[in-house]
Amino acid sequence: MRDGDHYVINGQKIWTSYAHxxxxxxxxxxxxxxxKKQAGITFILVDMKTPGITVRPIISIDGCHHLNETFFDNVRVPVANLIGEEGGGWKITKFLLNNEHATTADLPTLRRLQRQLRALAAAPAAGSTLGGQPQFTQRLARYEAELEAIAVMVQRVAAMEQAGDHSPAAHALGSMLKIRGTELQQQMGQFLIESMGDYGPVSYPSSHDGHAGEPLPMQDVMQDMATEAFFRRATTIYGGTSEIQRGIIAKTKFQF
Ligand SMILES: Cc1cc2nc3c(=O)[nH]c(=O)nc-3n(C[C@H](O)[C@H](O)[C@H](O)COP(=O)(O)OP(=O)(O)OC[C@H]3O[C@@H](n4cnc5c(N)ncnc54)[C@H](O)[C@@H]3O)c2cc1C
Known part of the structure; x- marks a missing residue:
């Protein structure tokens, strides 16, 4: 609601990462x-110190505090904080969402999971190595091939961004990247856990947890393995679920 040179905002939002x-x-x-439901949405910046904002923590399944529920009760925000035109927020949002879709593929995390799996492959296990077992190496090779395909897609999306291409094809490519990158993060994390056998379900502490007991096998490589895998369940939800991304792709008429 507009009141002179302020908007008065009321509402609530769950899953607000790092609002605290x-x-x-x-x-x-x-x-x-x-x-048209996309019209009449306005994009505005709000100082988190403004009276009327409450941030309630949500502790996620990995035991960490990244998430919050945020409440906005009669929050007065200067009209000067508007980005773009009143009612023109959807256009800006589409641009930001496409960037978010592309970045949630999270190539650095995929590369780290690859390094962890390679370290596991090389480590001695029952007089041999996991890397000497065809079932392990075939599955790792499949994930690595998928990872390299994603790395090429990342470059393609970045080149389209740089060229100012905001076509439906560019949006669909961002959605494809999100689906493939997030599903691969989950699959590689799951593979790490499975590959550790009986130790897979064990909670490996973080280096900063000050764990003082006997070191667990491969502790330097596997720290945080289980808690991270729990958190990675959310990757196919946040930034728009995989079902929504598939819907975007299905509705897009494009040619590459
Ligand atoms: C860890 C985490 C961090 C997050 N961080 C933020 C944040 O910082 N800021 C923020 O704004 N949001 C954040 N979110 C919210 C996130 O963007 C939403 O949870 C997500 O977009 C899904 O929306 P929803 O929860 O309303 O699910 P819903 O839309 O209610 O969907 C529920 C289920 O129905 C399916 N579904 C819904 N509509 C369709 C359809 N048309 N076709 C097929 N299937 C459908 C979905 O795929 C899903 O499985 C975060 C969420 C998580 C889990």
């Missing part, structure tokens, strides 16, 4: 009712 650490938040607020 943020100085600012961007909000998509409804400022108009229109038949």
């Amino acid at each position: 650490q943020a100085d600012w938040i961007f909000l998509l607020v409804r400022t108009g009712n229109s038949e």
Whole structure:
């Protein structure tokens, strides 16, 4: 609601990552009712110190605090904080979402999982190595091939971004990248756990947990393995679920 040179914002948002650490938040607020549901949405920046904002922590399954529920009760925000035009927020959001889809593929994490799996392959196990077992190496090779395909897709999306290409094809490619990258993170994490056999379900502590007991097998490589795999379940949800990404791809008429 507009009140002079301020908007008065009311509402609630769950799953707000790092709201407890943020100085600012961007909000998509409804400022108009229109038949087209994407119209009438406004993009605005809000100082997190503004009165009326409450941040409630949510502790996720990995035991960490990344997530929050945020409440906005009569929060007064200067009209000067508007980005773009009133009611024009969806256009900006589409651009940001495509960037988010592409980055959640998270190539650095995939490369780290690859390094962990390779370290496991080389480590001695019952007089041999996992890398000497065809079932292990075939599965690792398949994941590595998929990873290299994703690395090429990342470059392609980055080149399209750089060329200012915001076509439906560019959006669909961002969605494809999100699906493939996040599913691969889950599969490689799961493979790490399976490959550790009986030690797979054991909670390997983080280096900063100050674990003082006997070192667990491969502790330097496998720290945080199980808690991370739990958190990675969320990758196919956050930034827009895989089902939504598949819907975007299915609706896109494009040619590469
Ligand atoms: C760890 C984590 C961090 C997050 N961080 C943030 C954040 O920082 N900021 C933020 O704004 N949000 C954040 N989110 C929210 C996230 O973007 C949403 O949870 C996600 O987009 C899914 O929306 P939803 O929860 O409303 O699910 P819903 O839309 O209610 O979907 C529920 C289920 O129905 C399916 N579904 C819904 N619609 C369709 C359809 N049309 N076709 C097929 N299937 C459908 C979905 O795929 C899903 O399986 C985060 C979520 C998580 C889990």
